[in-house]
Amino acid sequence: MTKKDDETQRVQYLLDIEYHYAAGELATRFFTELKEAGRIMGMRCSGCHRVYLPPRPVCGICYKELKDWVPLSDEGIIVGCTVVHLPFIDPMTGEQRPVPYGFAIIRLDGASTSIYHFVDETDEKKLRVGQRVKAVFREPRTGSLHHDIKYFRLVGK
Amino acid sequence: MEGTMTKVSIVGVAQTRFEERIASLAINELVYMVVRELLHKTGVSMKEIRSIVTASQDAWDGRTISGMTINEVVGGYLNAEAKVAADGLQALLYGAARIMSGEYTLTLVVAHCKESEGTPHAITNLMFDPFTQRHLGLDDVTAAALQARRYMRLRGLAAEDIAAVAVKNHRHAKKNPFAQRAGDFTITDVLNSPILADPIHELEAAPQSDGACALLLASESKARTVTDHPVFIIGMGNATDAYWTDRELGEAKALRQAASRAYRMAGIEYPAHEIDVAEISARYAYEELMAMEALGLSEAPQDMLARGDCEIGGRLPINPSGGPLCGNPVTVSGLVRVVEAYLQLTDQAGEHQVHGAQTALAHGAGGICGQNQSVVILRRE
Numbered sequence: 004m005t006k007k008d009d010e011t012q013r014v015q016y017l018l019d020i021e022y023h024y025a026a027g028e029l030a031t032r033f034f035t036e037l038k039e040a041g042r043i044m045g046m047r048c049s050g051c052h053r054v055y056l057p058p059r060p061v062c063g064i065c066y067k068e069l070k071d072w073v074p075l076s077d078e079g080i081i082v083g084c085t086v087v088h089l090p091f092i093d094p095m096t097g098e099q100r101p102v103p104y105g106f107a108i109i110r111l112d113g114a115s116t117s118i119y120h121f122v123d124e125t126d127e128k129k130l131r132v133g134q135r136v137k138a139v140f141r142e143p144r145t146g147s148l149h150h151d152i153k154y155f156r157l158v159g160k
Numbered sequence: 161m162e163g164t165m166t167k168v169s170i171v172g173v174a175q176t177r178f179e180e181r182i183a184s185l186a187i188n189e190l191v192y193m194v195v196r197e198l199l200h201k202t203g204v205s206m207k208e209i210r211s212i213v214t215a216s217q218d219a220w221d222g223r224t225i226s227g228m229t230i231n232e233v234v235g236g237y238l239n240a241e242a243k244v245a246a247d248g249l250q251a252l253l254y255g256a257a258r259i260m261s262g263e264y265t266l267t268l269v270v271a272h273c274k275e276s277e278g279t280p281h282a283i284t285n286l287m288f289d290p291f292t293q294r295h296l297g298l299d300d301v302t303a304a305a306l307q308a309r310r311y312m313r314l315r316g317l318a319a320e321d322i323a324a325v326a327v328k329n330h331r332h333a334k335k336n337p338f339a340q341r342a343g344d345f346t347i348t349d350v351l352n353s354p355i356l357a358d359p360i361h362e363l364e365a366a367p368q369s370d371g372a373c374a375l376l377l378a379s380e381s382k383a384r385t386v387t388d389h390p391v392f393i394i395g396m397g398n399a400t401d402a403y404w405t406d407r408e409l410g411e412a413k414a415l416r417q418a419a420s421r422a423y424r425m426a427g428i429e430y431p432a433h434e435i436d437v438a439e440i441s442a443r444y445a446y447e448e449l450m451a452m453e454a455l456g457l458s459e460a461p462q463d464m465l466a467r468g469d470c471e472i473g474g475r476l477p478i479n480p481s482g483g484p485l486c487g488n489p490v491t492v493s494g495l496v497r498v499v500e501a502y503l504q505l506t507d508q509a510g511e512h513q514v515h516g517a518q519t520a521l522a523h524g525a526g527g528i529c530g531q532n533q534s535v536v537i538l539r540r541e
Contacts, residue, residue, distance in 0.1 A: 016290050020282045022222035025274065027186025060192040063232035066206035068196075 029058040032072070038146030043138075045114050047071040053115035057148070076112035077138040078158065083108040084122065084130050095149065105130045109155060121154035129157060168259045169383040169390035170538070171376050172202035173499040178340040178371035178487040181276035187221065191272050191372050192233035198374045202386055204266065206235040209376075211264035215244045215251035215271035215491050219283045234270050247441070248373070248495025249398075249524025249534045255377050256393055265382040271496070272372035273489035280368065287528050289403070300443075300528075301365060305357035307409045307529040308446040312359065314410040317449070319359055321462040323350035325445035326363045326485055328470060333482025335472070335511035340487025341367050350445075364445035369489040373496045391505045394519075395428065395537035397421025404528040415454035415525070415533040422535040423456075428519075431456040435537075436517040437477050437504050439497035441525045443484045451523060452478065455535070472512055480504070480512040494524020498536060505540040 026034065029046070036044045045054040050065035054073055061068055084107040093100040105122035107130070123139070124130040136155035144151040174197040176182075176190060185193070199206060212234050216226040223229060227236075227243030234241065240258070244251040248271030255267040284300035312322070324347060333342035345363060353362040376386075383390035399421070401407050401414035419431070428434045438457060442448035452461035457476060464470060470478040479485075481500040484493045501520035503509040519539045526532045 014291055016294065018282075018286075020219075020222070020279050022278050024222065024277055025183055025186050027189040028184065029189065030186060059232055060189055061232055063237040066235055 029060065033058050034146035034148075037148065037151055038144045041140060041144060041151075043075045043077060043111060044072050045075045045111075047073050054113055056111065056114040056116050056118060073113065075114050077140075079109045079111035079114070079136060081107045081122070081130070081132055081134045081136055082110050082117050083132060084134075086125050086127055086130060107136065107155065109136055118148065120149075120152060123154045123156050135159075165260045166262045167380040168256045168393045169378050169380060170393065170498070170502050171378045171383050171386040171390055172198055172204075173373070173375040173502045174198040174201060175338055175373040175496055175499050176371045178338055178369050178489070180340065180368050180370070180487075182274065182370040183276070187229050187272060187274060187277075188233050190274070190370070191230045191270060191374075194272075194372045194374045195233055195235075195268070195270060198268075198376055202376055204376060204386060209235055209266050209268050210239050211255070211258050211267040212236055212239055212241045213244060213251045213255040213258070213267060213269050214241070215246065215248040215269075215495060216273065217245050217491055219286055220273050220275065220278055220491065222278055230270070230272065234268060240264070246532065247490075247524040247526035247534070248492055249441075249498065249522065249536065250494070250526070250532075252375070252377075252495060252498055252536065253396055253398060253534060256396060259377050259379050262379075265379045267377040268374065269377060269495065270372065270374040271492045271494075273491040274370040275368045275489045276370050293405075301360060302357050303404060303528050304365070304444045304447075305360045307404075308359050308444065310410040311446055311450055315449075315462075317446075317462055319351055320347050321465075322359065322364060322446045322449070323347045323361070324462070324465050325442070325448045326350045326361075328465060329442075329445075329448075329479050329482045329485045330363065332472060332480050332512060333486035336481045336486070337510070339482045340369055342482060342486055360444055360446075364485070366443040366484045366493075367487050369487040371487075371489055371492055371496075373492055373499045375495070375499055375502065389506050389540070391502050391538050391540055393536055394539045395422035395424070395426025396535070397423075397425065398532070398534035400527075400532045402531075404531060409529060412450045412454035412530060412533065415451060415523070415530065415535070416456075418533040418535045419455045422521075422537050426537040426539075428537065431521070432458060432476065434519055435476065435521045436519050437480060437501065437514040438521040438523070439481060439483065439500045440479055440523045441484055441493045441497055442479070443490070443493060443525075445485060447525070447530065448478065448483070450530075451525075455521065455523065472514060477514045480509065480514055490526075494522070494526070494534065497522040497524060498538070501536075501538050505538055
């Protein structure tokens with residue numbers, strides 16, 4: 004192969020596939036609690052007592068069926084974080100998301116697993132692992148984690 | 161199987177109901193249902209299972225690394241979990257190889273697909289070469305129609321010969337509680353059903369389907385501790401042919417090759433006489449006739465069908481479950497054929513039981529016009 008990149012062709016193809024993902028029984032209950040009560044619910048394993056967020060049919064460790072719903076705090080701790088400088092098209096708006104912005108993996112108080120969300124802090128010195136954060140809700144709620152929580156904000160210790 | 165290879169057996173199976181749209185269950189909930197049932201039936205605990213092979217496809221699930229959607233419910237955490245992005249029968253071959261290696265005594269094999277969640281035309285269009293074909297809007301049905309015409313021309317088959325396959329399968333499906341579409345259709349009914357792409361009518365094509373199935377493979381010694389009625393995999397073979405426009409489309413050469421490998425391994429010389437029941441992955445009616453020929457079950461399958469030999473109670477029942485024409489999603493199609501063959505060999509098939517079946521054949525296919533083919537031969541003790 005001796006041709007340079009600009010001497011060979013590329014073929015464009017636009018993918019447009021619509022999906023309707025069935026949320027199922029557990030996620031439907033989770034979203035309903037979020038919408039109607041503004042409450043984030045986890046599921047506790049009766050074997051190892053881990054609390055899973057988001058809900059799922061079984062504990063991946065014990066393989067026990069999860070049945071117990073428990074309310075979780077809207078506050079938690081940053082497990083991992085980054086300040087993103089790379090622009091991308093926001094799937095929620097179709098617009099380019101302004102940079103920079105904060106992203107974090109957040110362990111809510113009472114949960115054994117984490118969620119992932121925006122944090123309204125772009126200063127790398129303040130956005131750090133171990134920092135406490137609190138959810139900022141968007142009203143009216145629609146029953147989706149990415150919509151109903153606008154972002155997390157830093158809270159003092 | 162010779163030398164030091166471990167013998168592979170199937171010790172239990174489970175399948176969900178198959179429906180056009182199972183809207184109430186997420187994919188992981190659907191798969192959990194079928195795995196839970198399998199564990200319950202076999203009495204095996206998930207803690208004992210260290211090897212898992214699943215089959216699913218990213219484009220259908222609308223998610224890359226589609227196996228991760230079901231990681232917990234198949235017991236994947238920190239185990240030897242792998243996904244096959246192909247027909248479910250390929251997952252069985254992979255799982256069987258793990259048992260044969262002697263490294264694992266149990267392997268869970270699972271396949272799922274919810275065709276209702278995506279857009280079948282757009283998804284199957286992605287199979288085609290983006291440089292020369294895809295932009296023309298081809299999909300699975302159109303390609304099948306082109307193959308059907310070619311095959312009918314080569315064999316001198318009439319529309320009625322193909323429709324007879326659909327008549328037989330929908331009648332069989334009435335006896336299968338898991339079937340999605342069933343009924344006493346006549347040849348005229350089939351040929352009067354809406355035409356999808358000439359010569360394929362709606363009742364000659366697999367309907368949109370959601371569902372999952374699972375089975376548990378075990379080494380012979382482990383199998384003895386789980387069940388008194390293990391079913392042994394005595395032959396396996398697969399083969400991949402050239403791209404659909406590069407080969408003689410009216411012949412299923414890859415299936416002939418896959419079958420000959422499976423028969424050689426199983427020591428089968430005269431399949432038409434030694435196979436008692438066959439479950440064939442015919443997602444279109446004409447494919448069943450093509451497969452019967454390529455599998456060496458009949459030289460004139462349309463005549464065999466017309467004589468009633470392929471009926472439950474006939475000389476060689478084909479698709480007593482109704483087959484994929486009566487509703488099994490892609491990816492699940494091939495594996496559920498094994499599930500059905502297992503039910504036959506353990507006398508658990510209920511109303512569609514083929515009495516006295518000792519040896520069964522299960523067939524799976526994938527790719528455009530069956531580019532990839534696989535065959536498994538099963539035998540009861």
